[in-house]
Amino acid sequence: MRVLVTGAAGSLGRVITVGLVELGHDVVGLDLVPAPEGTPYAWHEADCADGDAVEAVFAAERLDAVVHLAGAPEELSLPDELTSHVITTAALLDAMVAHRVHRIVYASSNHAVGRTPRAAGELTEQALPRPDTYYGVAKVAAEALLQLFSDRHGIDAVACRIGSFLEQPTSVRGLSTWLSHGDGVRMVEAALSAPAPGFAVLYGISANTRGWWDLEPGRRLGYEPQDDAEDFAGSIEPGPDDEAEAEFPGGPFAMARFHRPAL
Numbered sequence: 001m002r003v004l005v006t007g008a009a010g011s012l013g014r015v016i017t018v019g020l021v022e023l024g025h026d027v028v029g030l031d032l033v034p035a036p037e038g039t040p041y042a043w044h045e046a047d048c049a050d051g052d053a054v055e056a057v058f059a060a061e062r063l064d065a066v067v068h069l070a071g072a073p074e075e076l077s078l079p080d081e082l083t084s085h086v087i088t089t090a091a092l093l094d095a096m097v098a099h100r101v102h103r104i105v106y107a108s109s110n111h112a113v114g115r116t117p118r119a120a121g122e123l124t125e126q127a128l129p130r131p132d133t134y135y136g137v138a139k140v141a142a143e144a145l146l147q148l149f150s151d152r153h154g155i156d157a158v159a160c161r162i163g164s165f166l167e168q169p170t171s172v173r174g175l176s177t178w179l180s181h182g183d184g185v186r187m188v189e190a191a192l193s194a195p196a197p198g199f200a201v202l203y204g205i206s207a208n209t210r211g212w213w214d215l216e217p218g219r220r221l222g223y224e225p226q227d228d229a230e231d232f233a234g235s236i237e238p239g240p241d242d243e244a245e246a247e248f249p250g251g252p253f254a255m256a257r258f259h260r261p262a263l
């Protein structure tokens with residue numbers, strides 16, 4: 001498959017592009033920054049929030065699918081979050097319709113449901129949107145756009161609500177939220193190749209013994225996670241925020257510094 005990967009120079013993109021190339025895909029990178037030296041595939045330096053720039057990339061490339069990883073990974077103002085996650089997704093979807101590209105895999109986030117009390121039990125794909133930040137609000141809105149384009153144009157769109165994508169877990173929360181690099185590649189590959197998923201949500205988490213999310217929606221699409229954060233449990237030091245971070249799946253994003261006392 002010829003796959004456009006947005007945010008190809010980012011922390012997700014650097015790993016996912018290598019994995020997709022190893023799996024035999026033909027990758028086209030897209031990022032705000034130039035291609036890292038030695039990048040062995042096509043690259044476009046452009047802002048995904050700029051519809052004309054995105055259209056030019058699609059006009060220049062023959063694409064089979066999009067993996068949309070670009071976006072600010074932290075809490076910004078609401079306008080900045082909407083630009084970073086919603087406007088970019090809309091620009092890509094518009095270009096996909098214009099150029100008949102049928103599949104998008106989207107890096108959504110656990111923060112779309114990050115303020116769901118953990119006491120409510122394991123989070124399934126039926127969980128209602130419950131963002132913990134403007135970042136989470138923007139991920140919810142981007143998922144809604146994917147649903148709309150799936151209903152309106154028949155686009156296959158898989159929203160991957162990613163946990164903590166790291167080489168290895170670094171905190172007690174991470175023992176529940178970790179997505180290993182290998183599982184991240186497996187997740188994207190499954191979301192790219194699942195037959196006719198329509199709009200679908202999966203939780204992008206490894207097979208963590210202490211996981212908080214239902215992995216079945218991913219398994220139905222062919223995502224079989226193979227790693228478990230528990231293998232690192234012995235090397236994780238307890239931290240002062242562990243208890244507070246376990247109250248909501250969004251962890252630090254759901255904690256007091258973003259949530260002022262009620263008016």
Ligand code: 15L
Nearest residue numbers: 073074109110111163164177
């Ligand atoms: C995310 O979605 C963020 O992009 C990342 O910065 C982390 O906060 C991660 O989730 C997480 O929840 O650990």
